[in-house]
Amino acid sequence: MSLVFTRLGEPTEEQKQTVLEILDSQYPTKSENVNRELVQMLVYLDSPTVVAKAMDIMREKAINEPPDYGELLTRNRGYGGAIRQMLDNHPDLRQYHLAFVLRNATKGWSNQDLIAYFDWFNRARTWSGGASYQGFLENISNESYANVNEKQRLAVEVAGVRKPFTLPELPKPEGPGRQWSLGDLLALEGKLKGRNFEHGKKMFAATRCVICHRFAGEGGATGPDLTQLAGRFNLKDLSEAIVEPSKVISDQYLASSIVTEDGDVYNGRIVNETETTVTILTDPEDSTKVVEVPRKEIAETVPSKVSIMPADLLKPLNEEEVLDLLAYLLSRGDKGHPMFRK
Numbered sequence: 001m002s003l004v005f006t007r008l009g010e011p012t013e014e015q016k017q018t019v020l021e022i023l024d025s026q027y028p029t030k031s032e033n034v035n036r037e038l039v040q041m042l043v044y045l046d047s048p049t050v051v052a053k054a055m056d057i058m059r060e061k062a063i064n065e066p067p068d069y070g071e072l073l074t075r076n077r078g079y080g081g082a083i084r085q086m087l088d089n090h091p092d093l094r095q096y097h098l099a100f101v102l103r104n105a106t107k108g109w110s111n112q113d114l115i116a117y118f119d120w121f122n123r124a125r126t127w128s129g130g131a132s133y134q135g136f137l138e139n140i141s142n143e144s145y146a147n148v149n150e151k152q153r154l155a156v157e158v159a160g161v162r163k164p165f166t167l168p169e170l171p172k173p174e175g176p177g178r179q180w181s182l183g184d185l186l187a188l189e190g191k192l193k194g195r196n197f198e199h200g201k202k203m204f205a206a207t208r209c210v211i212c213h214r215f216a217g218e219g220g221a222t223g224p225d226l227t228q229l230a231g232r233f234n235l236k237d238l239s240e241a242i243v244e245p246s247k248v249i250s251d252q253y254l255a256s257s258i259v260t261e262d263g264d265v266y267n268g269r270i271v272n273e274t275e276t277t278v279t280i281l282t283d284p285e286d287s288t289k290v291v292e293v294p295r296k297e298i299a300e301t302v303p304s305k306v307s308i309m310p311a312d313l314l315k316p317l318n319e320e321e322v323l324d325l326l327a328y329l330l331s332r333g334d335k336g337h338p339m340f341r342k
Contacts, residue, residue, distance in 0.1 A: 058095050062091075064089065086128045092127075103144040105147075153221035154221045160288065175318055177316040182243050189235055192235075193338075200324035207316070246307040253307075268291075284308045
């Protein structure tokens, strides 16, 4: 079946279901070789059960049994030393393979499984591998993180198993700035030509947007990913969202005030709720700053009419800086977009 899909192309939804009915119940088997093939196929077919089954294996105690490298140790002293080091602290090859395959899984993740998955990388980094081992781990983790949705990314960061996005130092705009209105921004539409992509990216950081929002694979997780923004927003919609962020607030990013029976007040975005607790993110620029409030202590929860996104982000920018930022946001991260052609 792998060969069929490789050569003939992606199956239809009906064909996927037909194959899943045959294979889904077969995983896992007693054969590790068969399991390796099965898990790849099931992830490819969007199995609703494979993630949970695979994560049960990744939660198990690691099996650090290295293969017999035998004569490899004698071929080259340099390589031999690296191999000896790996023999003493060998990665669990089953779990490593699962981590690699699950990076493409977009369905079937619970928050608990997702948190356990990214926590596995912290454990795997303590094992010894070849010269590229740590780099491979980082690439797998980054690809996995890019494939999950915004809410899941935030859950992972809030749990502390993956560090939030940070920049060593935010660049500063040249200015002089001014108070930008919706009309001011709409008047710039005819000037969105010959813009500078890299300068727009710099302004995305200078306005602190990058701390909360991902764009083209980089940025924070507390706000929505803006890479495909141009598919939903035109210049008017984008301008309005920037200068009047409280006019329309998505339920997904609605801020709230939690008031406790003792009179404590926590303001921010509710990121997780269970039967016994409510977790609120109190600082949109730092996903580690959360408070877990027991439900029995909550007197009331009041939705906020004010967006957690600041209203004066453009104030420090001059016209050229605003134009490059708008072009960058509307480009979907494409350096070859017509707006950047000289």
